[in-house]
Amino acid sequence: MSRHTQHPVRSVDEHRRAVVDALRDLGARVETVLLGDALGRVLAEDLVAPLSLQPFDNSQMDGFAIRAADSRAARGDDGLASFVVVAPVPAGRVPGPLGAGEAAPVMTGAPLPTGADAVVPVEEALPGGFPEPGSLLRLPVGQPAGRFVRRAGEDVAEGDTALVAGRRLTPARIGLAAALGRAELPVRARPRAVVYTTGDEVVAPGAERGPAQIFDANAAILGAQLAEAGVEVAGAHLVSDDPGAFAARLAEDADGRPDLFVSSGGVSEGAYEVVRQVLEPHGEFVHVAMQPGGPQGLALVHGVPFVCLPGNPVSTLVSFEMFLRPALTEVVGSPAPRARRTGPLAEPVRPLPGRTQVRRAVWDGATVRTAGGPGSHLLAAAARANALALVPPGEAELPAGTPVELLLLD
Structure with missing residues (x-):
């Protein structure tokens, strides 16, 4: 028997x-953790965006906020359009409205003035740099609307599901939660x-x-x-x-x-x-x-x-x-699944009839070499391995070069 x-x-x-x-x-079971403790945890509930990202139209770079139509209406013989410089808009400050023919110096991330729909990089302006308010500024004609503008809601709209429950929290996902104002997140215990x-x-x-x-x-x-x-x-x-x-x-x-x-x-x-x-x-x-x-x-x-x-x-x-x-x-959603590969055997392996053989193996990125024999007591051989080779049931010896599935351990 x-x-x-x-x-x-x-x-x-x-x-x-x-x-x-x-x-x-x-x-x-669900618990709430601080963002600093959330890496690798699994989100327990959908995160619905309480605000849009971006929250407001803002500048993608340092430059001048203008009405794009003004660059097409006022053409100079040199291919430049004239604008009057108004008060600058640093990041974090709410600007006033922008009038026709005006250019507001705007910093990266700063909100666009009402009426502005394009940003011209400072490198394209004459004279260079950021002139004082009231100065005359020359910018290339024909600016397209939307140039270097980050639109409100372009990334996530308020009310959207920003993160789906069951996902492991990576640095990017934690960053998204922070950008949406969340200091804590519900995670699976x-x-x-x-x-x-x-x-x-x-x-x-x-x-x-x-x-x-x-x-x-x-x-x-x-x-x-x-x-x-x-x-x-x-x-x-x-x-x-x-x-x-x-x-x-x-x-x-x-x-x-x-x-x-x-x-x-x-x-x-x-x-x-x-x-x-x-x-x-x-x-x-x-x-x-x-x-x-x-x-x-x-x-x-x-x-x-x-x-x-x-x-x-x-x-x-x-x-x-x-x-x-x-x-x-x-x-639970964690840990991350082991990476799987398929690689050729470096030497012959004899499978077992009717049973999957799980051999400890060393994978060097090109070939699979078994680490020690198949015995379940060979712990030193297991310590040398960086993969498990899954040898399917069979009667005939598998020659070197036969592809086998691998479970990568590190």
């Missing part, structure tokens, strides 16, 4: 969808997760290690992956293989009202699979057609979704990247 016949076999895509469904309510790593054979880094024990790498891996994904780690616990102790720990942590539980280990079919023993009545444990990371589990316990990952370090790392990270992206 196959060791996995006790649990359903699920495809990679099917399990990714199951994780998304399990986390569906994760993006419901960062999920709060409690992490469990399991096994009597595991001890915390820095603790005394027995001759049959190993240091816990999974808590560090999951903590870093969750933080990178914008999830707050509200607690991390190394739990023994005692089901009663784990159930008590879980009930205590549920009182803190986390949004998510995540575990590594204890989900397979051995005699001491503590996570599966406690959670199987509350969820499902399946085998995904993927290597590493075949055993997976999902549960709902104390009203909190629980994502159960396998316990070998590379299996934990790969499972997070294949399932939990993309589910967070879809449900």
